[in-house]
Amino acid sequence: MARRARAKQDLDTELADLPPELRWREWMGRVEAVIFASPEPVGREMLARVVGRDCNLDLIIDDIRGELRGRPYELVSVAGGWQHRTRKGFADAIRTATGLGAETKPLSQSDALILMCIAYFQPITRAELGQFFGKEVRRDIIGHLRGLGFIAAGPRSPTPGAPYTYVTTPAFLSHFGFDTLRDLPDMEALEDAGLLSKDRLLAGDIPLGLMGGEEDEEADLDEEVDADDGI
Structure with a gap:
């Protein structure tokens, strides 16, 4: 617990020494990395831990979504948070290659x-x-x-x-x-x-x-x- 607390304290969230554009890009990278690494939808409170106090998370999410246009995966709002998900159009390809995504027992x-x-x-x-x-x-x-x-x-x-x-x-x-x-x-x-x-x-x-x-x-x-x- 002490080691985890020190890690949080060591993370520079404000990035005051960076110019605004680079600061924004770093915040975008952190937010996307946290969402990508989580198996569950990530809420606003958790994302706020890795960005500055004046960071607008909604604008960060919009910019990440913009960069994902045309990619086979997207950032979706679900269950009160955000999550990376593959686009529905690629579901058949994923099931054919890996077997993932097939419902083993659909609801009666x-x-x-x-x-x-x-x-x-x-x-x-x-x-x-x-x-x-x-x-x-x-x-x-x-x-x-x-x-x-x-x-x-x-x-x-x-x-x-x-x-x-x-x-x-x-x-x-x-x-x-x-x-x-x-x-x-x-x-x-x-x-x-x-x-x-x-x-x-x-x-x-x-x-x-x-x-x-x-x-x-x-x-x-x-x-x-x-x-x-x-x-």
Whole structure:
């Protein structure tokens, strides 16, 4: 800890001895290096540790993005920070060469619909989720979504028994490319596109085709629901 603290103190963040243009280039390099080295989105607070007090991080990010135009990777705003990501147009080439990026187990329709409800109506309890579907939401589905890191336990509900609620996580935002929950598709926009009706959702009439999914998975899920009267 002492060695790490000394390293922070030794880093000259103001760079007062450099002319403005070189100072700006050094700040750009530091910011990009920190983002590149991190496996997770990097927030503003962390980046502020390597630049001067008067440095405008938004302008730094804009300049880095400008230099990345035409490159196969870009700097994206996601999960409240910034992250380097390859452009979508190169996904097939990456999967063909390395196998990376292929989803080993895509979300079933039940998983996707429950995750959608949690995202829009969080914090929400398992019982409240069951009201949307008219049947109890199985614990194993909640466990699967938690295992993927997409949801976590939220505050206890004020309802009798004080059950835990569920909320989405930064991993959910990162996986689906959202910066904040405000980036979720607006409910009115979904209604205008004919994809979803808030009134139908609240009434439990949920269009199962909204989130996609394999037909054979859907058949298996229907059999499971009939068997144990749950989702």
